[in-house]
Amino acid sequence: MIQDIRPEDIERESFRIIEEEFFARTGRHPVDFDAREFAILQRVIHATGDFSLTDSIRFHPQAIDRGLAAIRGGRNLYADVGMVAAGIGSKLQSAFCGRVLCRVGDAEVARRARETGRTRSETALEMASGDNVGIVAVGNAPTALLAAIDLVRQGTFAPDLIVGVPVGFVNAAESKELLVAAGIPAITVLGRRGGSPIAAAIVNALLKMA
């Protein structure tokens, strides 16, 4: 049965359903959660139609403050793939002083990746690390997340926040465990699940808060 609803009410109704079902499913109430973490989780569930991500999402204690500081400070956001960049709301994006960077399709990246035998995703991330990047959002490539972790550990890259939700079967789960173990301010979803809508939802939730 199709619900008749005005366009401007769809998102609000979706969020109401998520909140209602979330507490019915988990028996947990809003006061059990950090309100800002719940706002991000709610947007992730909205983007995926999937409550099960509740169990695997992880927030570093400084992640949200650092992400908001990056946005308010006008630092840039680096997206590992075009789908993440495309998923960041255009209205939100224009309210944001920094730029959304994505270099994975650049010819220079392809050339360097071929020369070094590395992936385009990690090459692009390394090339962007000098560009005043405040937030790194990885929705696809474990290699991009691994490159970001390496550069942060080496002290040559200092993003405020890593939104690290690569997806898949080769090194995705492992790269996210390493991200948490490294103690880097990050938001992630453990395991193989992840993807560009989750990365975009987390960034959009932070942009709305800021």
Add this chain to the structure above:
Amino acid sequence: MIQDIRPEDIERESFRIIEEEFFARTGRHPVDFDAREFAILQRVIHATGDFSLTDSIRFHPQAIDRGLAAIRGGRNLYADVGMVAAGIGSKLQSAFCGRVLCRVGDAEVARRARETGRTRSETALEMASGDNVGIVAVGNAPTALLAAIDLVRQGTFAPDLIVGVPVGFVNAAESKELLVAAGIPAITVLGRRGGSPIAAAIVNALLKMA
């Protein structure tokens, strides 16, 4: 433990793991499946890290043949959101004679949507319905899928295939049930789950076959 693997081997290794685990989990063998349907399912699992979509994916019996005919005939592909368009592999896209259209961000669409009190997604779909669209790929908006179903039923829109995988809590599941009930050649994922990576994965699998 991070696996050391060459960039060119990552996809092949992912597909190998999916095939191995799929049969370990389900006890079903490749011969139990239509080979082309399995190739699409495998790419969907690859894009989401999630085997559970196996139970909810649905193929109309003519869907794959019609999708391949649209691609080989050089008809255009309509994507409901930029994320779907961004997810269609650029190499694959350039091999494809048709164009990838996405109008949801157009100023004219926003103006008409405001005037009519409908969503931008459905307005954009309606405006594109005259543009020799062979494949409609909906990865986000139930309203776009509902608009496409309406136009097909009215006989004013004749895509070869609808890839209908909108996500969410308001009319997403209902729109996909309607798509199946209407008997339109379609590929869908029932329930609330869906999203642009699934839409893009289905289209990319078809482009690879063609």
